[in-house]
Amino acid sequence: MEDIIQLLPDSIANQIAAGEVVQRPASVVKELMENAIDAQSRNIKVVIKDAGKILIQVIDDGCGMSETDARLSFERHATSKIRSSDDLFSIYTMGFRGEALASIAAVAEVELKTKRKTDDLGVYLCMAASQLKAQEAETCKDGTSIAVKNLFFNVPARKNFLKSNAVEMRHILDQFHRIALAYSDINFSLYHNETEVYNLYAGKLVNRITAIFGKNYRDKLAFCQEDTELIRIKGYIGKPENAKKTRGDQFFFVNNRYIRHSYLHHAVMNAFEGLIPSDMHPFYVLFIEIDPKHIDINVHPTKTEIKFDDERTVYAIIQAAVKKSLGTHNLTPSLDFDSNVNHDPTLPQFQQRFPKSDYQSGGGGNNYRPFEKSPQEKRNLSNWHKIYEGLEKKAIQENTYGTFDFEETTQSKNEENTLTFESNANKLNNEGPAKETSNPIEPAGERQSFQVHNQYIMTPVRSGLMLIEQQAAHERVLYDKFLDSLKNDSGAAQQLLFPSTITLNPADFQLILEIETEIRNLGFIFEVLPENRLEIKGVPADITNENEQELFEGFLEQFKNYQSTLKVERESIVARSLAKRSAIRAGTKLTSMEMNLLVDQLFASSNPNYTPDGRPTLVMLTLDKIKDFFEKPDFLWET
Ligand code: ADP
Ligand code: MG
Numbered sequence: 001m002e003d004i005i006q007l008l009p010d011s012i013a014n015q016i017a018a019g020e021v022v023q024r025p026a027s028v029v030k031e032l033m034e035n036a037i038d039a040q041s042r043n044i045k046v047v048i049k050d051a052g053k054i055l056i057q058v059i060d061d062g063c064g065m066s067e068t069d070a071r072l073s074f075e076r077h078a079t080s081k082i083r084s085s086d087d088l089f090s091i092y093t094m095g096f097r098g099e100a101l102a103s104i105a106a107v108a109e110v111e112l113k114t115k116r117k118t119d120d121l122g123v124y125l126c127m128a129a130s131q132l133k134a135q136e137a138e139t140c141k142d143g144t145s146i147a148v149k150n151l152f153f154n155v156p157a158r159k160n161f162l163k164s165n166a167v168e169m170r171h172i173l174d175q176f177h178r179i180a181l182a183y184s185d186i187n188f189s190l191y192h193n194e195t196e197v198y199n200l201y202a203g204k205l206v207n208r209i210t211a212i213f214g215k216n217y218r219d220k221l222a223f224c225q226e227d228t229e230l231i232r233i234k235g236y237i238g239k240p241e242n243a244k245k246t247r248g249d250q251f252f253f254v255n256n257r258y259i260r261h262s263y264l265h266h267a268v269m270n271a272f273e274g275l276i277p278s279d280m281h282p283f284y285v286l287f288i289e290i291d292p293k294h295i296d297i298n299v300h301p302t303k304t305e306i307k308f309d310d311e312r313t314v315y316a317i318i319q320a321a322v323k324k325s326l327g328t329h330n331l332t333p334s335l336d337f338d339s340n341v342n343h344d345p346t347l348p349q350f351q352q353r354f355p356k357s358d359y360q361s362g363g364g365g366n367n368y369r370p371f372e373k374s375p376q377e378k379r380n381l382s383n384w385h386k387i388y389e390g391l392e393k394k395a396i397q398e399n400t401y402g403t404f405d406f407e408e409t410t411q412s413k414n415e416e417n418t419l420t421f422e423s424n425a426n427k428l429n430n431e432g433p434a435k436e437t438s439n440p441i442e443p444a445g446e447r448q449s450f451q452v453h454n455q456y457i458m459t460p461v462r463s464g465l466m467l468i469e470q471q472a473a474h475e476r477v478l479y480d481k482f483l484d485s486l487k488n489d490s491g492a493a494q495q496l497l498f499p500s501t502i503t504l505n506p507a508d509f510q511l512i513l514e515i516e517t518e519i520r521n522l523g524f525i526f527e528v529l530p531e532n533r534l535e536i537k538g539v540p541a542d543i544t545n546e547n548e549q550e551l552f553e554g555f556l557e558q559f560k561n562y563q564s565t566l567k568v569e570r571e572s573i574v575a576r577s578l579a580k581r582s583a584i585r586a587g588t589k590l591t592s593m594e595m596n597l598l599v600d601q602l603f604a605s606s607n608p609n610y611t612p613d614g615r616p617t618l619v620m621l622t623l624d625k626i627k628d629f630f631e632k633p634d635f636l637w638e639t
Contacts, residue, residue: 011130014106025052026171034094036060051165184208214505226321238283271322482575491523493538
């Protein structure tokens with residue numbers, strides 16, 4: 001019998017390796033940028049077309065390569081960065097595996113131009129699917145330019161697997177941010193489809209952070225530093241009030257290499273305990289310097305995971321450092337989580353439409369703050385919650401509340417134990433025969449609703465009592481409207497008297513461009529200006545917000561949050577995000593008219609029971625059950 005084992009040709013071996021190294025355009029961006037950094041470049045320019053699907057080019061002014069090195073750089077395990085296994089334990093470069101260029105060239109067309117300062121002529125090299133297509137001497141600038149075209153052209157399965165341009169660009173920006181943060185002493189620029197997205201000048205870390213995330217970060221950062229024998233920590237943490245619902249702006253760098261580490265992340269979160277709600281994430285950019293012999297960076301091909309030999313100590317030091325930094329900057333808890341929903345008092349409110357006297361306690365300027373309660377009020381509120389919680393638990397145990405089901409009401413109104421308005425409860429209510437209607441609520445004129453703690457609307461209905469959570473209800477109403485506007489391109493706009501210009505950070509600005517059509521369909525009217533600015537001329541009719549900048553930032557924040565967690569169509573995410581952002585908050589006082597309007601709108605929805613997220617908007621307390629509350633408990637009968 002013949003022997004059957006053969007060595008794979010390099011091109012296939014490379015393609016297999018590429019499966020690990022090159023997952024998407026962003027992986028190429030990362031590898032090329034890291035090579036440019038390892039080459040001691042001072043200026044690095046990244047050029048992207050169609051989210052990297054057409055072109056990814058990185059141009060640097062680093063050390064360049066000789067003709068032989070240029071050719072060798074595409075071989076697998078060809079590297080200039082380590083020579084022996086000992087070097088593995090003292091790695092200070094970003095790369096060391098010698099796999100990236102070989103892998104990239106296996107699944108794309110690559111054009112390399114490179115020249116060392118000492119050489120007169122540079123070299124041009126063209127590769128496609130691991131084959132050398134051309135090589136010639138060429139006059140070129142000092143440094144290296146690598147252009148990767150038609151990624152995955154020879155691996156259709158992978159190409160089809162790529163996500164939308166918006167998603168792929170998001171990944172590219174994530175990689176770009178990580179590297180640009182790690183090397184604030186290098187100039188970086190990024191172009192997408194011929195538009196400049198970033199032009200970052202070398203400078204201090206704090207300037208790099210604000211150039212990436214926005215100027216408003218500047219006074220929301222606290223410096224953090226700790227030197228110990230084992231590690232040195234340096235960086236910035238975001239003050240608690242800058243915490244966000246979206247994860248993603250948390251950066252650990254170990255010896256300037258971006259890493260993810262859930263255990264160390266926990267150390268930071270621990271230090272923030274009590275200062276931010278548990279579902280919020282603080283911003284941080286922390287650099288950890290440690291002797292490479294104490295870490296193992298070789299555990300994962302994409303190298304974002306590393307192991308420390310003494311993780312517990314590193315944990316303790318990080319936690320202490322963050323705590324110290326929070327303490328030194330005197331960032332004591334200033335937030336009121338009682339009302340849980342949103343602690344930003346400047347969020348959109350119904351209040352603009354109210355006469356000021358309706359909601360200002362004791363008059364005085366524009367300083368209405370729904371969450372600034374007097375200590376007495378706070379006590380009352382928490383007590384009230386306690387009473388309610390007890391009741392709620394008991395009620396749930398006994399299955400007292402039913403979610404009010406609209407459909408069911410009309411369809412099964414003759415069945416005894418469904419919640420209908422022709423149930424026994426109605427008779428008790430002595431209101432006469434119930435009307436043939438699918439609407440559980442009486443016409444607004446005959447209805448008397450009460451607002452409880454500026455948070456819930458209590459409405460007597462024919463079969464009992466309905467308790468509506470105002471924010472959840474409004475979110476449902478807005479979501480339905482926005483989705484309808486998106487589906488029919490019909491968003492009604494209210495023109496702003498004074499157009500306002502807002503500035504977004506470059507990543508958010510890119511995102512706006514990606515979802516521009518949807519935003520316009522919602523009813524926003526705006527001009528796109530240079531330098532990441534928008535001139536807002538109109539907002540959707542249902543939005544009452546004084547500050548367009550905050551509205552957009554909050555909306556995008558919510559959008560990113562949903563985009564990373566929800567698997568639903570984009571229109572729905574857009575509608576949800578804006579609804580969530582602009583719904584009235586708990587703490588907003590409503591007039592009777594406002595309440596009636598909201599209740600009517602809620603019941604005009606095809607799904608009034610839940611927010612788009614699935615949070616209940618209302619609970620029903622039927623008269624039967626209310627009556628039960630006042631029965632003598634069973635155990636008393638026994639005695
Ligand atoms: P690694 O970075 O792990 O060594 P790569 O495949 O990324 O492996 O690169 C192979 C080699 O090509 C590097 O070791 C380096 O010598 C050379 N090289 C790659 N990119 C550049 C660049 N931009 N400037 C100079 N040399 C480079
Ligand atoms: Mg490399």
